[in-house]
Amino acid sequence: MVQSLNGSIDMLMAEDEKVIVMGEDVGRDGGVFRVTDNLLNKYGDERVLDTPLNELAIIGMATGMAMYGLKPIAEIQFQDYIFPAFDQIVNNIAKIRYRTGGRFSVPLIIRTPYGGGVRGGLYHSQSGEAYFAHTAGLTVVTPSNPYDARGLLVAASRRNDPVIFLEPKRLYRAGKTEVPDGLFEVEIGKAARLREGDELSIITYGSMVPTVMSTVEKNGLNADVLDLRTILPMDVDAIITTARKTGRVIIVHEAPRTLGVGAEISALIAERAVDSLLAPIIRVTGYDIPYPYSHEEFYLPDEKRIMRAVDRVIKY
Amino acid sequence: MAMVGNLSNEQAITAYRNALRARALDMKIISAQRQGIIGFHVPSQGQEIIQIAISMLSDKEDLIFSYYRDLAMLLQRGVPLSMIYDQLLSNSKDFQKGRQMPDHFSFKEFNFSTVQSPVGAHLPLTVGAAYAMRYSKKKGIVIATFGDGATSTSDFHAALSMASVFNLGVLFICENNGWAISVPTSKQTKADIYKKGAGYGIPGKRVDGNDLIASLAGLQEAFDYVRSGKGAYLVEAVTYRMGPHSTSDDPKKYRVDEITDGSENDPIRRLENLMLRMGVLDSASIQSMRAQAKEEIDRTFEERMSIPPTEPETIFDDVYENPSWIQEEERRDMNAPD
Numbered sequence: 001m002v003q004s005l006n007g008s009i010d011m012l013m014a015e016d017e018k019v020i021v022m023g024e025d026v027g028r029d030g031g032v033f034r035v036t037d038n039l040l041n042k043y044g045d046e047r048v049l050d051t052p053l054n055e056l057a058i059i060g061m062a063t064g065m066a067m068y069g070l071k072p073i074a075e076i077q078f079q080d081y082i083f084p085a086f087d088q089i090v091n092n093i094a095k096i097r098y099r100t101g102g103r104f105s106v107p108l109i110i111r112t113p114y115g116g117g118v119r120g121g122l123y124h125s126q127s128g129e130a131y132f133a134h135t136a137g138l139t140v141v142t143p144s145n146p147y148d149a150r151g152l153l154v155a156a157s158r159r160n161d162p163v164i165f166l167e168p169k170r171l172y173r174a175g176k177t178e179v180p181d182g183l184f185e186v187e188i189g190k191a192a193r194l195r196e197g198d199e200l201s202i203i204t205y206g207s208m209v210p211t212v213m214s215t216v217e218k219n220g221l222n223a224d225v226l227d228l229r230t231i232l233p234m235d236v237d238a239i240i241t242t243a244r245k246t247g248r249v250i251i252v253h254e255a256p257r258t259l260g261v262g263a264e265i266s267a268l269i270a271e272r273a274v275d276s277l278l279a280p281i282i283r284v285t286g287y288d289i290p291y292p293y294s295h296e297e298f299y300l301p302d303e304k305r306i307m308r309a310v311d312r313v314i315k316y
Numbered sequence: 317m318a319m320v321g322n323l324s325n326e327q328a329i330t331a332y333r334n335a336l337r338a339r340a341l342d343m344k345i346i347s348a349q350r351q352g353i354i355g356f357h358v359p360s361q362g363q364e365i366i367q368i369a370i371s372m373l374s375d376k377e378d379l380i381f382s383y384y385r386d387l388a389m390l391l392q393r394g395v396p397l398s399m400i401y402d403q404l405l406s407n408s409k410d411f412q413k414g415r416q417m418p419d420h421f422s423f424k425e426f427n428f429s430t431v432q433s434p435v436g437a438h439l440p441l442t443v444g445a446a447y448a449m450r451y452s453k454k455k456g457i458v459i460a461t462f463g464d465g466a467t468s469t470s471d472f473h474a475a476l477s478m479a480s481v482f483n484l485g486v487l488f489i490c491e492n493n494g495w496a497i498s499v500p501t502s503k504q505t506k507a508d509i510y511k512k513g514a515g516y517g518i519p520g521k522r523v524d525g526n527d528l529i530a531s532l533a534g535l536q537e538a539f540d541y542v543r544s545g546k547g548a549y550l551v552e553a554v555t556y557r558m559g560p561h562s563t564s565d566d567p568k569k570y571r572v573d574e575i576t577d578g579s580e581n582d583p584i585r586r587l588e589n590l591m592l593r594m595g596v597l598d599s600a601s602i603q604s605m606r607a608q609a610k611e612e613i614d615r616t617f618e619e620r621m622s623i624p625p626t627e628p629e630t631i632f633d634d635v636y637e638n639p640s641w642i643q644e645e646e647r648r649d650m651n652a653p654d
């Protein structure tokens with residue numbers, strides 16, 4: 001995924017000189033995960049900015065750039081460190097189009113790695129997508145493989161609105177998916193059906209997709225699997241279609257359960273397809289605790305926990 | 317007998333011994349990290365002397381908000397090596413119950429507050445702590461340490477602003493090691509760090525943080541100022557990051573222009589040379605102190621290594637004083653049979 005993202009940003013910068021990359025260690029170091037590797041050499045320090053250590057300033061400055069004609073791609077080194085900029089995100093970025101009656105827009109991409117499984121403890125592991133998804137005016141996406149990473153990033157850059165681009169860091173060096181050369185789009189707002197099945201539906205996204213797929217394959221589940229890809233606005237048609245098709249729905253995400261993305265998916269299904277349900281909707285998620293350093297393997301949803309949910313909905 | 321100024325020979329030797337312990341400990345952690353025994357490490361090598369000077373001048377009652385790169389400060393203040401290892405190994409004796417990454421210490425008994433990863437986030441807390449101490453008429457001041465990168469954060473500026481408005485006794489000490497991961501201080505800030513307090517009415521001063529004598533002299537003035545109740549003070553201690561940012565970092569990407577391996581910036585070597593010159597130590601005693609430090613570091617590591625980890629279900633403790641039904645339900649979920 002790192003290579004795919006790096007190549008995508010490179011091509012976007014080559015294509016449009018208004019694209020600016022900025023963040024901590026994105027230049028000389030090429031980003032602590034190497035997503036911006038070599039861009040400084042290629043495009044120079046007017047287009048690739050190693051910034052001082054201040055997330056609020058990075059995002060606030062990028063917002064001003066975006067309002068006045070540039071197309072910044074700002075990196076926040078870990079999603080855990082985005083919170084100093086939360087005021088900018090919620091009170092400026094998400095509301096500038098609205099409050100100016102559509103006369104200003106903020107075509108800004110905020111890229112940031114999220115999620116655990118890297119022994120990063122409390123502050124290098126959080127999955128904060130729900131904080132952003134609660135804010136109208138933002139678009140929130142998360143790829144689960146190198147192909148979608150490129151397609152979603154390109155689609156985000158074609159928008160005239162801000163996109164929070166969440167990168168599952170555990171998968172940075174995982175996927176073996178072939179990524180075609182050149183730029184292509186994956187439509188924002190559209191889920192991917194990763195597998196067809198009739199007995200149950202598993203709805204997931206981002207870092208949990210490989211865990212879900214290997215569980216399904218290993219256990220030969222007859223499951224319809226959706227990868228949301230876009231969290232806000234989520235693909236309600238795909239969600240309702242699969243819920244109606246199987247009547248049994250499991251939602252898997254790494255973020256905590258309470259008021260997470262799974263709660264919204266459940267509510268959509270309850271409102272629109274309750275008559276099709278054959279079992280309760282079950283969420284398999286991270287626990288409602290700060291992300292622990294020790295024992296993170298217990299925190300992360302795994303095959304065992306997913307299979308327990310499968311048993312429950314099948315035997316219901 | 318005084319070595320220099322009012323620094324006695326014994327004090328100098330203790331400082332030197334703790335610097336050697338910190339250096340040996342740092343190297344031990346790095347090798348344990350390579351073997352997968354310790355998860356991560358932020359090396360302190362090159363910054364030992366300023367950290368030791370801070371601990372030498374602080375009183376027991378002073379409250380220290382250190383940051384993640386302050387190993388030598390802990391040792392000089394008397395935190396037992398075993399407790400440090402327990403945190404690094406996140407074993408069941410770790411006071412924090414394995415909740416935090418290595419180097420994120422909290423030693424309440426020694427008046428070390430709590431280290432977090434978000435850079436600068438402890439700084440506003442220091443101001444509140446100073447207010448609480450003054451309000452409850454407690455003795456002591458608050459000391460905060462942080463890096464050069466941290467001086468760009470909003471938290472840093474917020475803390476200076478509040479400390480000055482409420483005239484609070486916080487001694488802010490920046491350990492300027494020249495880098496914030498790959499960003500050199502010259503690109504981090506156009507201003508001199510020690511002058512960053514001026515706009516808030518907070519005096520500042522730069523000291524050579526790699527020289528024990530200069531560090532003690534410079535810090536003494538700052539400690540006196542804060543202790544006298546005049547308010548906050550900002551010290552910039554110029555020091556040197558000898559190693560990578562962390563065990564996950566590869567400085568070859570960005571430290572290409574450096575002409576030296578940094579050994580002439582090694583503050584321990586500087587202290588050693590001074591003590592040799594002054595006749596406080598000879599090379600035989602230096603050899604034996606080094607061996608002693610290494611022996612203690614290795615032996616204690618072996619002792620603490622055998623302590624078992626915490627029980628997995630403790631991850632649900634301490635979210636609240638009294639867990640809600642949510643944590644209780646999830647604890648049952650985790651413990652459910654397959």
Ligand SMILES: Cc1ncc(C[n+]2csc(CCOP(=O)(O)OP(=O)(O)O)c2C)c(N)n1
Pocket residue numbers: 024053055077081385433434435462463464465466467493495496497557561
């Ligand atoms: C708010 C925040 N942003 C980014 C990071 C990632 N990060 C960890 S350490 C660091 C550099 C800190 O440099 P400095 O303050 O000079 O301290 P040093 O590590 O050099 O001792 C960065 C960017 C972080 N931990 N917190």
Ligand SMILES: [Mg+2]
Pocket residue numbers: 463464465491492493494495496497
């Ligand atoms: Mg630094």
